[in-house]
Amino acid sequence: MNEKLKTFMDEKIPEIERELTNQLAKSDIPDILHESMTYSIQAGGKRIRPLLVLAVLSDLHLDSADALKVAASVELIHTYSLIHDDLPCMDDDDFRRGKPTNHKKFGEDVATLAGDAMQALAFQALADLRETPPAAAIELVGLLAKASGAQGMVKGQVLDMKGEQQVLPLADLEEVHLHKTGALLAYCIDAGAVLAEATADQRFQLARFSRNIGLAFQIQDDILDVTATTEQLGKPANSDMTSEKSTYPSLLGIEGAQTQLKARHEEAINALRSIDLEHSILHLLADYIIERNK
C-alpha cells in the first residue's frame, strides 16, 4: 500500500473506531441491545466510508472536531444495512467477515432491533455536532436520509432483490449498484464537502468522482467473488455465481469487467484532476479500492 495512504489510515482508523465506541456508550441502552450493536460495529470492515469523509476534509485542508462524528454516523448506517441484509428473510447469510452474523449470534428479533436502533443513532450523531452550523448539520441529515432510504440504499436493495431471478442488462445492473452501494459512498464524499464548505464546482466534480468510484468498487467486488478464495473473503467465494445473480463478470466476462473497472477508475481520477486534487488522499483511496484483494 502507498506509504502516505498507510499513514493516513493508521492514524484515522483507530480514531474512527474510538468514535464508534463513543457513539454506543450511552448508559441507558439495554445490555443485550448494546452487545448486539457493538458486536457488528466491532466486526471489522475496511471503514471505507468514514475514511472517505475524512479524506475529503484532509484534501481540502480543513479540519473539524465534528468530522469523526459524521464519519461514524455513516458507518452506523452501513452497519445497520449489513445486519438487516444478512437476515433470513433477506440474504440469509450465516457468516460475515469470518464471524457468525448478528442474528446467528443474538437472534433475529434482537438483530432487527439493533439495526433499527443503529439507524436512529446515525441521525442522533448528526444532531450532536457542535462546531458545524445548524444549517449544515440539517443539510447532512437530509442528504443521509435520502442516500440511505427509499431513494437510495434501500431502493438499491429492492432493485437487487427483484433482479436476482433474472439476467439484468448492464444499465439495470448499474442502476442497482448506483443505489445499493453508490448512494452511501457518494454521501460520504458530499458530507465531507459540506463540512469543508466546498465550492459548487468542487461538489460537482467530487460527485462525478463518487459515482465512478462507487461503480468501480462494485465491479471489483464482483471480480473478487469469482477470483478470490473463501479464506480471503471471509465468506463463501463464488456465492454470486451459485445464486445466478447478474454481475459484471457474468455479463461482460472477467476481462470485460476489468476493462470497465479501469475506465471507471480513470474517469474518477479525471474528476479529481479537474479540481486540482490529483495528488490527494482521495486518489490514493480510489487506487486502494480497486487494487484490494478482499
Add this chain to the structure above:
Amino acid sequence: MNEKLKTFMDEKIPEIERELTNQLAKSDIPDILHESMTYSIQAGGKRIRPLLVLAVLSDLHLDSADALKVAASVELIHTYSLIHDDLPCMDDDDFRRGKPTNHKKFGEDVATLAGDAMQALAFQALADLRETPPAAAIELVGLLAKASGAQGMVKGQVLDMKGEQQVLPLADLEEVHLHKTGALLAYCIDAGAVLAEATADQRFQLARFSRNIGLAFQIQDDILDVTATTEQLGKPANSDMTSEKSTYPSLLGIEGAQTQLKARHEEAINALRSIDLEHSILHLLADYIIERNK
C-alpha cells in the same frame, strides 16, 4: 366525543393524511416499495401522535406550515415500528387493524425494507422544514432519534421481549411502557413545544403531562385487551392473556388498573392546569385517549 375535539380532529386528520401521502410521493421510489409503505401508512390508525403535535401548537396559539411535516414525521416512525413489530421474528402478527400485516401482503423482505425506508423518511421530513430555524430542526432530529432508538422506543421493545417470559413487577412494567410507547408520545408533545418556542416551564409541565398520559394510554390498552371484543379491536382480544404477558390488569386486577388509569389521568391534567392549559385540546385528547373503546 366532545364537540370541540371532534371539530379539531375532523379538520386535522385529513391534513395529516394528505401530508403523509405527500411525503411518500417521491417519483424515484420503486413501485413495490412505495406500495408497501403506502399500504401501512393508509391502514388507518387513530393518528394520535400527529394530533398531539398539532394540539400543542393549537393550544399555544401558534401555527407553522412545518407543523404538518413534523406531525407526519412521527407517524412515519410509529408506522415503521408497527411493520417491524409484526414480523414473524418479533410478534408474528398476521393482522393489524383488521387487515393483513405488511409482511403477509408483501413478504418479509419488502416489509423489513419498507420499515427501514420509512425511518429514513421521517428524518428526511425534518430536514425539509422550511419555516423552522435550522437550530430547532436539528434539535427535533436529536429528540426524535433519541425517542425512537436504543434509549427510547427500541429499548422498550427489547425490555418487552425480555419481560414476556416472566411476571414483571409493576415498576418494570412501567419502565417498558415509558420507553416502548411513552418515549414517542412524549416526543410529539415536546416537538410541538419546540416548534412553538415554549418556555422552559411549559416544556417541563408538558413533559409531566406526556409521561402520565403515555402510561394512561397503555393501561387503557391493557384493559381493552381484556374487556373489548375482537371485532372492536380489529385484532384478537385477550391476546396478552393468552401469551401470559404481564399487564396492568394481570398485576392489579381490572379495578386496580382502572384506579391507576384515573390517577395518571388526573396527574396529567394537573400538569396542564399549572401552565393554564386546563381548557385545551390536549386536555380533550387526554380524555379521549382514556375513554376510547378500541
